[in-house]
Amino acid sequence: MKKKTVLLAAGLVLASSAAYAASWTGGDDLPTSPLACDGTPGTVAAKPYDGGVPTNPPDRNGKKITVVDIPKLIGIGYFNATSKGIADAAKELGNVDAKTDGPTKANIDEQITFIDNYVTSGVDGILFAANDPVAIAPVLKKALAAGINVVGYDANSTPDARQWFVNQAEFNGIGKTMIDSLAKEIGEDGSFAIVTSTFTTPNQARWIAEMSAYAEKCHPNLKWLETVEAQEDNVLSFNQATTLINKYGDQLKGIVGMTSVATPASAEAVTQAGQCGKVAVVGLATPNAMKPYVEKDCVKSVVLWNPVDLGYAAAYVLRAAADGTLKPGDTSVKAGKLGELQVVNGSEILLGAPFVFDKANIGQFDF
Incomplete structure (x- = not known):
């Protein structure tokens, strides 16, 4: 439909x-592909890699890299949580220097300006959550053309404007x-x-x-x-x-x-x-x-879902892309404490199924 x-x-x-x-x-x-009414799991058809490719990136395998995370906006609880996950992964990996920066409102023009500035100043990797999938694509392609590793999470761009996208749930x-x-x-x-x-x-x-x-x-x-x-x-x-x-x-x-x-x-x-x-x-x-x-x-x-885990997974995916251990055609990627995450839809990494919080369980979570 x-x-x-x-x-x-x-x-x-x-x-x-x-x-x-x-x-x-x-x-x-x-x-669209609505799931069965009775809860029968859906199937994901195999699809060739449809992500972008950095142009002549330097050898980053195992080397320390500088990564900037530019979400839709900063200063709200959700992206504070994804930022924490990215920082946790960077500390755990030990060879990633990561920071979060971006607009204080969900404005695509401001987000593009932030990304463009970091492409110009020079970073090894960019993480992003797009405010608009099409409008953000040119600046992300500019980053790829500069040899920068580009990974999205939470909100995707057009696939050819980044390498991988970490999807919180189907x-x-x-x-x-x-x-x-x-x-x-x-x-x-x-x-x-x-x-x-x-x-x-x-x-x-x-x-x-x-x-x-x-x-x-x-x-x-x-x-x-x-x-x-x-x-x-x-x-x-x-x-x-x-x-x-x-x-x-x-x-x-x-x-x-x-x-x-x-x-x-x-x-x-x-x-x-x-x-x-x-x-x-x-x-x-x-x-x-x-x-x-x-x-x-x-x-x-x-x-x-757990947005801390989402940011954590995105950082691990970017590290794997920079190292060359995650390549087009791979079916899974190792993501630290989250284990093996599956590649779906060509160039998406799936975090997992959505979770329902209610009165019985919401007190067990703090984010």
Whole structure:
């Protein structure tokens, strides 16, 4: 199934499952592969390497390298956690000098400027989480052309603009987990809206597209009301969620947060509106940000992976690429304490399956 847009009709109310294909979801136009409704694992077809290749890189095998991590933005809990994972891996490896730098807002132009400056000043490796997969590609290709090793994580670029991408979970796995959790809380015929960062943010667009396909297949009576952008901004996310609550009233049964900022902000909006127990909040967020809402039973479930592990894995993948021990055509890579991680989709490294945090387990995690 492919997402089709209708005059940017973000506010289109869906009256039946047939309306799914005509709604603006904030997803992308790529083909989807919804998982089985009964939880049968999906299969990943073998695919040739489709990543980029650095031009005449120096011999870095075993030598100390300087790496810069440039995420979507700095200063939020999620990317603080990935940065910690990168720093942990660098310390463990002993031959990687890594630092995190980047914009304080999720702005692709600013992110490009940061990357370009480091390409000019000279580094051995660049780690990134893209704000826009296409817009970021030219500067990443510039880095490859300069012989720099380039590895993405969290949010991909076009494949030829980097060597490898560390994917936190398969997109269809995230889509299934999010929609199953939502349907469990609001019922099979409940109405919901989404708060995302931007319609072009690659990982969120892919998750939303897969959510739409899986919902149509396995929960066809769910009603998708609207998708709104909040720019990974806490105040804007809160305001967008509040607007949805006021706009739809009793019709709104759930809000889905697609970012680690949007989900707790939506939970706060529901709390302040006195809608706990009436409007469910399901989404992607760090456990620390969601503990207050989970402990008060305003939020039942939070979907994520361990972002510390994601950053840790990305650093190990970059080190392996720099050493030449991870090459096109390989099927796995060693990632320290995480063991062997599998190569999927040609040039992606898969961290693992998504995890659901709830009241029974969220206290066991601290990030």
